[in-house]
Amino acid sequence: MNFDKICVLGMGYIGLPTASTFATHGVRVVGVDVNRQVVETLQNGGVHIHEPGLRTLFQAAYKSGNLTISPQPEESDAFIIAVPTPFKEGKKADLEFVVSASEAIVPYLKQGNLVVLESTSPPRTTIDVVAPILEKSGLKAGEDFHLAYSPERVLPGQILRELIDNARVIGGIDKASSDAGRDLYATFVRGEIICTTATTAEMVKLMENTYRDVNIAIANEFSRLAARFGVDVWEAIELANRHPRVEILNPGPGVGGHCISVDPWFFVEAAPDLTPLIATARNVNDAQPQVVVDMLQSALTDLSGKRIAVLGLAYKPDVDDLRESPAVEIASQLAEKGAIVVAYEPYKLDAQFPKFSMAQTLEEALSGADALVLLVAHAPLKNIAPEDVAAKTKARIAIDAVNGWDAAAWQAAGFSLSRLGVGTDHNPLSTTH
Numbered sequence: 042m043n044f045d046k047i048c049v050l051g052m053g054y055i056g057l058p059t060a061s062t063f064a065t066h067g068v069r070v071v072g073v074d075v076n077r078q079v080v081e082t083l084q085n086g087g088v089h090i091h092e093p094g095l096r097t098l099f100q101a102a103y104k105s106g107n108l109t110i111s112p113q114p115e116e117s118d119a120f121i122i123a124v125p126t127p128f129k130e131g132k133k134a135d136l137e138f139v140v141s142a143s144e145a146i147v148p149y150l151k152q153g154n155l156v157v158l159e160s161t162s163p164p165r166t167t168i169d170v171v172a173p174i175l176e177k178s179g180l181k182a183g184e185d186f187h188l189a190y191s192p193e194r195v196l197p198g199q200i201l202r203e204l205i206d207n208a209r210v211i212g213g214i215d216k217a218s219s220d221a222g223r224d225l226y227a228t229f230v231r232g233e234i235i236c237t238t239a240t241t242a243e244m245v246k247l248m249e250n251t252y253r254d255v256n257i258a259i260a261n262e263f264s265r266l267a268a269r270f271g272v273d274v275w276e277a278i279e280l281a282n283r284h285p286r287v288e289i290l291n292p293g294p295g296v297g298g299h300c301i302s303v304d305p306w307f308f309v310e311a312a313p314d315l316t317p318l319i320a321t322a323r324n325v326n327d328a329q330p331q332v333v334v335d336m337l338q339s340a341l342t343d344l345s346g347k348r349i350a351v352l353g354l355a356y357k358p359d360v361d362d363l364r365e366s367p368a369v370e371i372a373s374q375l376a377e378k379g380a381i382v383v384a385y386e387p388y389k390l391d392a393q394f395p396k397f398s399m400a401q402t403l404e405e406a407l408s409g410a411d412a413l414v415l416l417v418a419h420a421p422l423k424n425i426a427p428e429d430v431a432a433k434t435k436a437r438i439a440i441d442a443v444n445g446w447d448a449a450a451w452q453a454a455g456f457s458l459s460r461l462g463v464g465t466d467h468n469p470l471s472t473t474h
């Protein structure tokens with residue numbers, strides 16, 4: 042199948058790179074978003090999200106004339122839906138955006154078109170939610186138009202490369218739909234394109250993220266056990282991972298982002314009777330911010346009135362994405378317990394929160410602090426020299442929740458450093474005997 046013109050609905054972290062990549066590969070693309078500010082920014086040649094290389098790629102696509110930005114779809118050969126799928130109260134999947142994007146396509150849907158859902162979705166969404174909406178056009182899915190699900194598996198920070206190089210799964214509601222999807226993505230995908238059913242493809246994406254969540258949960262439990270037994274969990278994991286069939290992930294302050302911390306709930310909602318392990322893992326990871334709050338509480342004795350410099354708010358290193366971030370949860374919990382929290386997030390200086398304030402510089406965060414806590418291993422925060430920090434603050438209590446700092450160097454600079462997953466009885470000399 043040939044695709045001269047496509048519409049991509051949702052100009053976010055996934056839709057914008059996808060639309061730009063199609064456009065720079067010679068396809069005419071209409072990038073659609075319902076957020077007026079997003080549309081205006083893009084129409085003025087700007088980019089509203091931080092992703093390495095995206096501004097250059099988008100501007101090349103836009104200047105070529107192949108990519109236009111619009112608040113609504115147009116008639117096209119294919120439509121790609123890349124809108125958010127967050128959860129709402131009670132950890133239930135919020136399909137509002139998938140529904141509204143599908144409805145927006147209906148007036149423009151023609152015989153022979155292809156529609157692809159890329160948003161991470163609960164099992165059977167393509168068949169049970171998207172198909173019936175599109176069929177309001179009077180056309181029948183599988184007979185008059187093709188319909189497929191294709192999960193996006195890119196890593197923020199590396200989206201542009203992974204979009205092209207990763208293997209891509211295409212799940213059609215029938216073989217012709219899978220084939221059409223394969224033809225579409227073959228425009229730029231260099232990784233293997235594997236065709237399957239729509240519901241299998243939906244499950245593949247959810248299984249990938251659930252697998253990681255469950256494995257992070259066990260790493261977090263190991264960190265709690267290590268702290269209790271006077272062991273350094275980071276050392277123990279490194280040694281355990283020397284086993285040829287063991288690969289324990291890193292513990293940390295919790296699991297965030299709008300994928301791994303959200304997607305497993307889609308399984309739990311869809312089949313609560315079958316998912317006790319998945320639900321427990323989610324709850325273990327959701328309780329991890331409390332572990333960090335407890336570390337600060339025990340280091341400071343009383344949090345009330347104490348000024349705490351929170352370093353890093355993003356959900357993972359070197360991205361500007363704060364969605365579902367455990368660091369934000371920790372900062373909020375500290376503030377709720379009476380601490381005066383000043384957070385420094387080098388990649389998102391303009392973020393605002395009701396319960397705590399934001400510093401524009403590291404110096405501002407450190408000034409007057411009683412304690413500092415490293416919550417994200419951003420390169421600029423990991424690499425700060427403890428002597429420089431000591432010169433900028435009277436605080437001598439430091440917490441490292443991400444194994445980002447060299448304990449000996451911080452101790453030598455006069456700090457009392459507590460590390461997540463390291464028991465107080467742990468004697469670093471024991472590692473050298």
Ligand SMILES: NC(=O)c1ccc[n+]([C@@H]2O[C@H](COP(=O)([O-])OP(=O)(O)OC[C@H]3O[C@@H](n4cnc5c(N)ncnc54)[C@H](O)[C@@H]3O)[C@@H](O)[C@H]2O)c1
Pocket residue numbers: 050051052053054055056073074075076079123124125126138141142143145159160161162193194195196197299300
């Ligand atoms: N960000 C990632 O790294 C990543 C990775 C894999 C999968 N995903 C999945 O991809 C999907 C999109 O995620 P994202 O990070 O790009 O989201 P995002 O929030 O960055 O962007 C989504 C955009 O869609 C727009 N939108 C909402 N409703 C719309 C509609 N009806 N029509 C047109 N536009 C609409 C929003 O205004 C927003 O600009 C989600 O399901 C997510 O789980 C994301």
